[in-house]
Amino acid sequence: MSFSTPAAFLWALLAVPLVIFYILKIRMRRIPVSTVMFWEQVFDEKQPRSIWQQLRHLLSLLLQLLFLMLLVSAVTDPFLENDIRQQRQFVVVVDTSASMQALSESGDTRLASAKSQIEQMIQSLKLRDEMALIVAGGRPRVVCGLTSHQRTLQNRLAEITPTDGPTGVIDAVEIGRRLLGSRKNGQVVVVTDGCFGAAAELAASDQIVWSNVGTSSSNVGITRYQVRRSLLDPIAYQILIEVGNFSDGAIECGLDLSLNGDLLDVIPLKLAAGEIWTDVIEKTSVAGGVISADVQWEDDLAADNTASSILPARRKIPVTLVTDGNWFLQRVLEANDVVDLTLVSEVPQHLPPDGVLVLHRNTPQQLPAGNVFVVQPIAATKLWEVAGAISQPLVDKQDTSSDLMRHIRLDNVLMPEALKLIPKVDYTTLVESISGDPLYLQIPHANGNVLVLPVNLDQGDLPLRTAFPIMLTNALAWFAGGNGELIEAMAAGDTRILSVPPHLQKAAEQHDGQLKLTAPDDSHQNIRVIDGHCMIGPLDQAGIWNLSEPVGDDQAAAVDSTAAHTPSLQIACNLTDLSESDLRVPETIEPRRQILNAGFGGRPIWFYLVIAAFLLTMIEWLLFQRRWIS
Amino acid sequence: MPLFDNDFLTRLEYLSIVSRKVFRGQLMAQRRTKQMGGGIEFADHRQYTPGDDFRYLDWNLYARHDELLLKRFQEEEDLHVYLLLDCSRSMSTGKPPKFDLARQVTAALAYIALADLDRVSVYAFADGVLNHFPLTRGKARILSLMQFLESLQADGDATNMTQLAGEFVIRAPRRGLALVLSDLYDPGGFRNGLDVLRHHKYETHVVQFHHSAEVEPKMLGDVELQDVETGDFRKITVTEKHLANYRQVFQTFLTSVTEYCSAYGLGCTITDTDVTFDKLVLGMMRAAGTK
Structure with a gap:
């Protein structure tokens, strides 16, 4: 046996004053009495115990010395060498994925059962054993490093909350293995419901201890959900929805669709056992908002019964077209329901706010401030020089990452002629010819941007292609700051790089490049904006997230009163995960819970010494009360 | 505070009056002694034994029954009252000390006896007779007797009733009423001493004093x-047990x-120190009157 703090044995010197005080104590009270003859009669009856009575004073001293020795020994924190050799390390991977929110027959969630199991594991840890906790909901995260302090582990365990994300058990197990390194007695313990793809293989591994929670249960859930604006109809939108029946029997239920809480449609569903139903539903609305889908079916997992997506509102864009006449261009703009078109013959000096000026075969030396779309320029301006014409230009490169080029392919478009431009300022090439000349470019401009399409529309088939109206729609949406475009709903646990709308970029610039991302439960975090983009995720809650200007609490009231703050960007997040919605536990998994058999002995020796001292105190008190000792 | 103050004397006088009114004929001189002798009041007969005085033969009975019986007469004489006061150190214990109450009771009994023209003597004893107030008579002697009592100290050695009785019967050959005022804490036992008094025909009355701490000691633990x-x-x-x-x-x-006194017809009073002397004496009188 060894001692952590052998210097604490010095406390044993307290025995010296203890003995001194004891010697002083045994000088008894002297009481004069009339006669002792009656007391002699009382005590002479118990004469055989006189030896014990003499010894009991010594016993009292011995009990006190033993009490002191027990406490001193406890302070020295003794431990066995065997404890060091048999020290074990456990890395407990806690599945906090969405399926762990499923209710069991007892009314508890699977995660609650898992935490209860882990609590038992913590209590069964022996003195030198160590344990770490890793949560595996979406992106795995170590919530508590290896420690033998049970209270810390219990506190961290209590802080674990469920997520709406997918399972990250496999990655978490890998992290756990790295955490254990080369430790001989290390084990990775997985506490999960087994509702993920590789569960059976992982459970069969000898290198981990598998602990199952929950039992198989039926569920119906939305596994895919997206809303987008129609590419052809500016006010139309499409809803992609997929609903799965993860039970062993057929079900009939309704699917409610609503926009901002107003019911749009109720779709009756009749799903066979295991059937996955998929459909694309078209609706029209200029207004935007949150489009929600609700499966009207009560099951053990509520998180996948609802899905949401953001439909951007369509706002009229004041477009001023300066042209000497191009039927295709004019009709494309007129056909766009979000365009408020004005035809003029002279270039206006000023543009309306958020307006777009479209110049066709009309290029003044000085472009007006604002957003300008120049189609088929004919002369040089302050932004570019004209270096002749390009005959039969072939498209070589397209910037597919740009929102301006979304859903556009120009490599098979016949363009007999284009103007060769040499920009005088920094620019971004969106479409480039084989010769390296820009065929579609973006140039930053005062209070806006300039898009230049130096292609002759009168020749070639570009106006006849679907790419042409899409190109104009993208351009108008881009000028409007993404207004009216698709904001794709994210799946819980996903990470995505978002293009930040210009108004939020400006807001971020005023706050050290940061924006506030608010979760559905009103918790928030700061997001850094870099080059007009920001990375969000992994999102661990299903619902509507808000990306907004980071306004402090003290400023919020003032901002609300002025109602002039920057509009936020809403991001929808849904569970939409087949594995998480399927609550049926694979039958091939056999639960193993060896760690729960760690048994008695999870306390240090000093703990038992203190208990013994406490019991000794009780015994001494009892003996004292009965006058067996003094 | 003096042991016999004015209040004590007042209560003493009151006690004397009450005793005469209520218990006349039952106390001290008013009571016939149980001594048989030459009085005029017939008591009983006994068998004649050779040597008896022929003058006391009942010839009438002899004539009727042809049996020699001797007439006995109750002798009337002055009652000798002996007050045996324990002065051992055990009498000094208690609050108030047992000795104080014992002296007050002694004085009260002596006063009542003197008032009835009896002869009174006080013997202070411990392991033997330490001091004594000789036989005296007359109410006027009460002050001397009180001075004697006040001069006594409870500083004697261990109580020895046998030694006391032995010395007492030698010093007081005239039989009479012997009142023993003591706690009776005699290591050798109180019976031997009382047996001696009883065998010497003293009419004995025992007054046992104790105090509450002796009845209900409060000590616990090592003492x-x-x-x-x-x-x-x-x-x-000391434990509760x-x-x-x-x-x-x-x-x-x-x-x-109590049983000893009852068995041999001795008067017995057991008291603690919480009572006053006059209540105690009245109680003794009542007890004597009911016998």
Whole structure:
């Protein structure tokens, strides 16, 4: 046996004053009495115990010395060498994925059962054993490093909350293995419901201890959900929805669709056992908002019964077209329901706010401030020089990452002629010819941007292609700051790089490049904006997230009163995960819970010494009360 | 505070008056002694034995029954009252000390006796007779007697009733009423001494004094008891169980005193120090009157 703090044995010197005080104590009270003859009669009856009575004073001293020795020994924190050799390390991977929110027959969630199991594991840890906790909901995260302090582990365990994300058990197990390194007695313990793809293989591994929670249960859930604006109809939108029946029997239920809480449609569903139903539903609305889908079916997992997506509102864009006449261009703009078109013959000096000026075969030396779309320029301006014409230009490169080029392919478009431009300022090439000349470019401009399409529309088939109206729609949406475009709903646990709308970029610039991302439960975090983009995720809650200007609490009231703050960007997040919605536990998994058999002995020796001292105190008190000792 | 103050004397006089009114003929000189002698009041007969005075033969009975019987007459004489006061150190214990009450009772009884023209003597004793107030008569002697009592100290050695009785019967050959005022804490036992008095035909009355701490001791734990009479020490550890046993032993002692007196026709009064002397004396008179 060894001692952590052998210097604490010095406390044993307290025995010296203890003995001194004891010697002083045994000088008894002297009481004069009339006669002792009656007391002699009382005590002479118990004469055989006189030896014990003499010894009991010594016993009292011995009990006190033993009490002191027990406490001193406890302070020295003794431990066995065997404890060091048999020290074990456990890395407990806690599945906090969405399926762990499923209710069991007892009314508890699977995660609650898992935490209860882990609590038992913590209590069964022996003195030198160590344990770490890793949560595996979406992106795995170590919530508590290896420690033998049970209270810390219990506190961290209590802080674990469920997520709406997918399972990250496999990655978490890998992290756990790295955490254990080369430790001989290390084990990775997985506490999960087994509702993920590789569960059976992982459970069969000898290198981990598998602990199952929950039992198989039926569920119906939305596994895919997206809303987008129609590419052809500016006010139309499409809803992609997929609903799965993860039970062993057929079900009939309704699917409610609503926009901002107003019911749009109720779709009756009749799903066979295991059937996955998929459909694309078209609706029209200029207004935007949150489009929600609700499966009207009560099951053990509520998180996948609802899905949401953001439909951007369509706002009229004041477009001023300066042209000497191009039927295709004019009709494309007129056909766009979000365009408020004005035809003029002279270039206006000023543009309306958020307006777009479209110049066709009309290029003044000085472009007006604002957003300008120049189609088929004919002369040089302050932004570019004209270096002749390009005959039969072939498209070589397209910037597919740009929102301006979304859903556009120009490599098979016949363009007999284009103007060769040499920009005088920094620019971004969106479409480039084989010769390296820009065929579609973006140039930053005062209070806006300039898009230049130096292609002759009168020749070639570009106006006849679907790419042409899409190109104009993208351009108008881009000028409007993404207004009216698709904001794709994210799946819980996903990470995505978002293009930040210009108004939020400006807001971020005023706050050290940061924006506030608010979760559905009103918790928030700061997001850094870099080059007009920001990375969000992994999102661990299903619902509507808000990306907004980071306004402090003290400023919020003032901002609300002025109602002039920057509009936020809403991001929808849904569970939409087949594995998480399927609550049926694979039958091939056999639960193993060896760690729960760690048994008695999870306390240090000093703990038992203190208990013994406490019991000794009780015994001494009892003996004292009965006058067996003094 | 003086033992016999004006209040004491006032109450004493009151006690004397009450005793004469209520208990006339039942106390002291008013009572016939049980001595057989040459009085004029017939008492009973007994068998004639050779040597008896022929003058007391009942010839009428001899004539009728042909049996020699001797007439006996109750002798009338002055009653001798002996007050035997325990002055051992055990009498000094208690609050107030037993000795104070015992002296007050002694004075009261002596006053009543003197008032009835009886002869009174006081013997202070411990392991023997320490001091004595000789036989005296007349109410006027009460002050001298009180001075004698006030001069006594409870500093004698251990009570020895046998030694007391032996010395007493030698010093007081004239039989009479012997009142023993003591706690009776005689290591050798109180019976031998009382037996001697009884055998010498003294009409004995025992007054046992004790105080509440002797009946219900409060001590617990380790204590060293000191016997105030012998000076002996005894180290004991007192538990509740021991206290219960002690109470039982002490009660047995008091019962033994009562039973002894009852068995041999002795007067007996057992009292603690919480009562006043006049109540105690009245109680004694009532008890004597009911016999």
